[in-house]
Amino acid sequence: MKQIKIVRMDGMKKMSCFMSFDAGKSRFGSCYQTDEESFSGIIRFEKSLGAAAIETVLLLLFTVACLLLFSCNAAAETGSFLKMEPSGHMDLLYAEQFSVDYYEGDYALITVAGTDEFLLVPEGKPVPEDLPQDIAVLKQPLASIYVGSSSAMDLFLHAGALDNVTMTSTSAGNWTIPEIRDKVEEGSIMYIGKYSAPDYETLLAEGCGLAVENTMIYHCPETKEMIEQLGIPVLVERSSYESHPLGRVEWIRLYGLLAGNTDIADGFFAESTEQLEAVEGQEQTGKTAAFFYITSSGYVNIRKPGDYITKMISLAGGKYVFSDLEDDSENALSTMNMDFETFYAEALDADILIYNSTVETEISTMDELLLKNPLLADFKAVKDGNVWCTNQNMFQQVSGAADMITDLHTILSGGNEMLTYLHKVRHCT
Numbered sequence: 057m058k059q060i061k062i063v064r065m066d067g068m069k070k071m072s073c074f075m076s077f078d079a080g081k082s083r084f085g086s087c088y089q090t091d092e093e094s095f096s097g098i099i100r101f102e103k104s105l106g107a108a109a110i111e112t113v114l115l116l117l118f119t120v121a122c123l124l125l126f127s128c129n130a131a132a133e134t135g136s137f138l139k140m141e142p143s144g145h146m147d148l149l150y151a152e153q154f155s156v157d158y159y160e161g162d163y164a165l166i167t168v169a170g171t172d173e174f175l176l177v178p179e180g181k182p183v184p185e186d187l188p189q190d191i192a193v194l195k196q197p198l199a200s201i202y203v204g205s206s207s208a209m210d211l212f213l214h215a216g217a218l219d220n221v222t223m224t225s226t227s228a229g230n231w232t233i234p235e236i237r238d239k240v241e242e243g244s245i246m247y248i249g250k251y252s253a254p255d256y257e258t259l260l261a262e263g264c265g266l267a268v269e270n271t272m273i274y275h276c277p278e279t280k281e282m283i284e285q286l287g288i289p290v291l292v293e294r295s296s297y298e299s300h301p302l303g304r305v306e307w308i309r310l311y312g313l314l315a316g317n318t319d320i321a322d323g324f325f326a327e328s329t330e331q332l333e334a335v336e337g338q339e340q341t342g343k344t345a346a347f348f349y350i351t352s353s354g355y356v357n358i359r360k361p362g363d364y365i366t367k368m369i370s371l372a373g374g375k376y377v378f379s380d381l382e383d384d385s386e387n388a389l390s391t392m393n394m395d396f397e398t399f400y401a402e403a404l405d406a407d408i409l410i411y412n413s414t415v416e417t418e419i420s421t422m423d424e425l426l427l428k429n430p431l432l433a434d435f436k437a438v439k440d441g442n443v444w445c446t447n448q449n450m451f452q453q454v455s456g457a458a459d460m461i462t463d464l465h466t467i468l469s470g471g472n473e474m475l476t477y478l479h480k481v482r483h484c485t
Contacts, residue, residue, distance in 0.1 A: 135184055136184060137186050143160050145158060146313075152303060153168065162181070168292065173192070196316060197316065198314055201266045201268060206226050207293075209224060209236055210236070216321075217320075222262050222264075227247045251276070254279070256286060265288070266288070267288050267290045270296065273292060301457040301461065302328060302332060305328050305458070308325055335465045343408060344375050360378075360389075360391060368464055371461050372462075373468055378403075404434065411481065443480070460476070464478075
């Protein structure tokens with residue numbers, strides 16, 4: 057009696073094939089077995105064929121049968137993408153620029169801006185068959201991500217996924233977030249050049265599994281195309297196109313999903329929504345505010361009506377002084393320039409002035425403000441001492457939208473304590 061056994065581990069399922077051959081009885085027996093099913097059978101042959109010949113033939117047949125059984129089983133487990141059953145979707149509260157549909161087997165189909173699709177494949181699971189060519193595959197674990205969007209990096213941080221990021225397009229000196237700046241300085245996150253010209257060799261050497269860019273990459277289509285030609289999927293995040301401030305924050309849930317940190321990401325977002333709800337439960341202040349900075353050529357740069365900053369002012373209980381301004385420009389920018397005369401007429405009686413320091417340096421005194429334009433001394437907010445300036449970390453920290461709304465509510469209500477992203481511009485003594 058001779059017996060052969062072949063065992064294969066496929067994920068958590070063990071598959072075994074057995075063959076026994078009894079030359080004396082000219083009988084061949086086989087058995088196919090998994091944790092869930094089994095099959096066995098016996099084949100008899102005439103003794104006249106000879107034991108050695110029968111054994112050789114049956115051994116070959118058995119080997120082919122094992123290969124067919126295992127390959128068929130693997131194909132059945134992989135399955136067709138077209139036949140995968142949906143199991144739910146991510147319930148989004150504010151974000152409108154992405155969606156996530158869940159499928160059986162913990163697969164997830166990510167759609168950005170209604171057009172770009174990515175299939176997130178769990179670790180140890182195969183890529184489904186019949187996947188359309190325009191759906192990019194993201195295989196977990198995504199242990200080496202290149203982030204060319206500074207706002208996205210902040211959300212990776214708060215999703216507990218910064219260790220998944222190995223490369224960035226922002227140098228250490230241009231980071232205002234200490235945790236990220238330190239990692240770039242020490243080299244655990246490598247600066248590989250500007251988003252428009254990253255070091256392609258480093259992308260390959262680091263085994264990059266995903267590149268996250270912002271929409272600026274569309275101005276350099278050849279860069280995006282080159283990264284994709286290297287076999288690296290490119291996800292263009294569109295958080296800046298979200299109409300609601302917390303829609304921008306909700307992208308943290310996508311990054312948490314990519315990194316396998318959904319609990320951390322969902323928890324952070326839940327805290328942000330609770331903070332916003334606490335502010336929205338307060339009475340409207342009735343105060344007006346202008347958010348601006350003065351350019352080197354003397355123009356005043358303001359946020360367009362409908363921009364997320366103006367939405368923050370509204371959520372905080374105030375009114376943006378330019379909310380009724382008509383925008384005739386055809387560009388997609390969230391800001392616009394106006395001459396100082398128009399700004400003077402519209403914002404002279406605003407209760408609060410907020411100076412945007414993200415383009416130039418922060419200001420701390422009224423003298424520094426009046427150097428921008430002496431006519432600002434006529435403004436009600438300047439006379440009342442109600443001028444504020446943003447801290448330079450504000451725009452890189454998308455995660456702090458709820459904190460910024462709380463800050464705005466505080467100053468609109470006449471307070472100045474416990475501010476995160478604003479500081480008061482004071483009169484010199």
